[in-house]
Amino acid sequence: MAKSIVATGHFTGCFGCHMSLLDIDERILELVELVEFDKSPINDKKEFDRPVDIGIIEGGVSNEENVEVLRAFRANCRILVAIGACALTGGVPAMRNTVPLRECLEEAFVTGPTVVDGMIPNDPELPILLERVHPCRDLVKIDYEIPGCPPSADALWEALSALLEGREPVLSYEQLKYD
């Protein structure tokens, strides 16, 4: 059987969901028999250059680079799975949504009590921040959602193994958590 091609992506989040994926422990040996990793922060492959079966994405959308990469994931992945609170709700980074962006930046870089000679970073290399942090579904269609902060290794394993076997993932009560 040909291996399924899996890509993983990381937007605005803490990488905890990728860490949780590694928490599947020895099952990772089973996984490498079934999948081939394509673009992923794990192998540092930067660009898509072939169709991908399953894209797994972590993190919310807070800047223009996130928007571009998320759209590339949707365009190149047959099935797109959003994992974790940030990808599904904006998560912890979305706490800034109740404060206007300029106020956030000024507090962090100009008026904050520990700032000396501050300025809001404006290097052209830096992606422009969006006014609000968005869940991934605000921009592209998401096929499956695995909540959690992070989702447990068992929840991720269930989702992955189900999709690889061509069935619908079913999360148990212990596996469906938002925290």
Next chain:
Amino acid sequence: MSDRNERITLTIDGVEISGESGMTLIEAADAAGIYIPRLCHHPDLPPTGHCRVCTVTVNGGNGAACTRPVADGMVVENDTERLNTLRRNLIEMTFVEGNHYCPECEVSGDCELQAVAYRLGMTAPHYPALNPEREIDGSHPDVFIDRNRCILCGRCVRASALIDGKSIFGYKYRGIHKAVAVVVTDRLGETEIEATDKAVSVCPTQCLRVKRRGFRTPLGSRRFDREPIGIPERE
């Protein structure tokens, strides 16, 4: 409710149960061991039908089970895909209307909104988040209000008036801006509220909460971390 004497029978999802006239549907279902999801209802308080999560179909029409009196021969649908989808949508709207971010919430695992969402299988809210600015009030030495979690169930309003006899809470503003008010003084610190008040213990999302209790029970060991809310599903 009065006149609890006449025995009546009704069916919920085809299961025949008995009740007494004067009972509400949710009371009859609870007594029969059938779970109807709910948020604003509390067994110690009169029902108000605010949240509509307990919506059931009675003889073909929708109604709130917490306010609907039982009647002989009623045919009730409860645990159906259609109703559970409606309820899940109500829960999702409740999530996006406030600031319900479970990962950073100190009451995660001990929150009825989250627990009902778990039980109904919500993966995430699918409506645009409003991220409203909500008032918090830490002026009282023992009790605080974090309205980011408030779902306007009105339990505190009812409990404070009817059980504590203090009428500390009411509502202010209208429409989407509606909020629980501390009446007259506007500040919790200037009221007679106590940590032992019923109004504090009935809050489903603990936006009304006793201070210095934050993580006494660690995450993962709380009420709804392992066991679903409400009566267990029938085999």
